[in-house]
Amino acid sequence: MTEIPDLLLEPMVRHALHEDLGGYGDVTTRAVIPAGLTYRAKLNAREAGVVSGLQIAAIAFRLVDATLEITARKRDGEACAPGDTLMEVAGPASAILSAERVALNFAGRLSGIATLTSEFVAETRGTNTRVTCTRKTTPGLRAAEKLAVLHGGGFNHRYGLSDAILIKDNHIAAAGGIRAALAAAKLHASHMLKVEIEVDTLDQLAEALDEGGADVVLLDNMSTPDLAEAVRMVGGRLVTEASGNMRRERVAEVCATGVDYVSSGALTHSARTLDLGLDF
Known part of the structure; x- marks a missing residue:
């Protein structure tokens, strides 16, 4: 239990x-x-x-x-x-x-x-993909709602901003680009603090792979064919997370691309x- x-x-x-x-x-x-x-x-x-x-x-x-x-x-x-x-x-x-x-x-x-x-989670059967929640929780109820995700067979993403370095689109814009953001993250990350970077396109993914320094890549709002290509490009070097527009009806086809995680804010904000x- x-x-x-x-x-x-x-x-x-x-x-x-x-x-x-x-x-x-x-x-x-x-x-x-x-x-x-x-x-x-x-x-x-x-x-x-x-x-x-x-x-x-x-x-x-x-x-x-x-x-x-x-x-x-x-x-x-x-x-x-x-x-x-x-x-x-x-x-x-x-x-x-x-x-x-x-x-x-x-x-x-x-x-x-x-x-x-x-x-x-039922939509992931036959694959190795895991379903995870996000920080889109009811203010003040995060611990309880993330616990409920575990009870449903899912997994938890970050509990808060101090759990990991997650470089999102606004961080990239403010930092001056993917390479600059990753270079800065390398200086602050430790062996206990993982780095994840969000990319919206395959070109951005290629740039992130060239720069290095990330442990996880968040593939945001990509089409299913692009997700499949992204997984091929990563080639197992990073953990892959598909996010954005992750309706239950779409989970099975996304899992078929080989991504490691499917994250959905709907688990907590739309249940x-x-x-x-x-x-x-």
């Missing part, structure tokens, strides 16, 4: 709970639910998909009331069918109701990302929320 420590996820969950509970708490529950009332609730899937966000949902419930009894029926990364119970929560009804929306928002959103990622519900 792929997880990251709860303490890294807690701040975003606390923020979401503060946002939802406001300055005075859950007034509806306080007005309607008798003190001491206990219930058992089930977090159920209402459609098929790949589960993610259960770890975060559990954090939300426990932050509201640490006495709640939480039983996992599915694990993050597992497939679910309509009607499947993913988690059971037992204890004070008021606590369950107060945490419900935050728990569902995270679990539904992240399960949607995991599900879409799994659909992209549909999976329909989940909490039933008493």
Whole structure:
């Protein structure tokens, strides 16, 4: 099971709970639910998909009331069918109701990302190409959304700007060209810090190969025939990443070119929320 420590996820969950509970708490529950009332609730899937966000949902419930009894029926990364119970929560009804929306928002959103990622990954069958996400994530939710990509069978690109040197088109323009940008990157890179450069054309790729210094080349918005030619030109010297206009319907033909990675921002910025519900 792929997880990251709860303490890294807690701040975003606390923020979401503060946002939802406001300055005075859950007034509806306080007005309607008798003190001491206990219930058992089930977090159920209402459609098929790949589960993610259960770890975060559990954090939300426990932050509201640490006495709640939480039983996992599915694990993050597992497939679910309509009607499947993913988690059971037992204890004070008021606590369950107060945490419900935050728990569902995270679990539904992240399960949607995991599900879409799994659909992209399915298109790579029979090839060695891996599907990876980008930094096009919801502000403040990057760790959770990238975790959901892993649950869907994908891989993660950079978590942030400090992870690697990625020279994009605007860096190239500001630096004075591909050769100048790569020459400068060589002075700052180390054996622990990889260099990737973005190219839009085969001519730019040839220039990058001549200059050297890159570990990875990002082939941006290229046609499928150009991607195939780019892979031939690289000849295994660099890791190749195809990006831009990477719709799920196109993934299989891009994988057939032999690229090492297909990256898509859609995995995180365009995933549909999976329909989940909490039933008493």
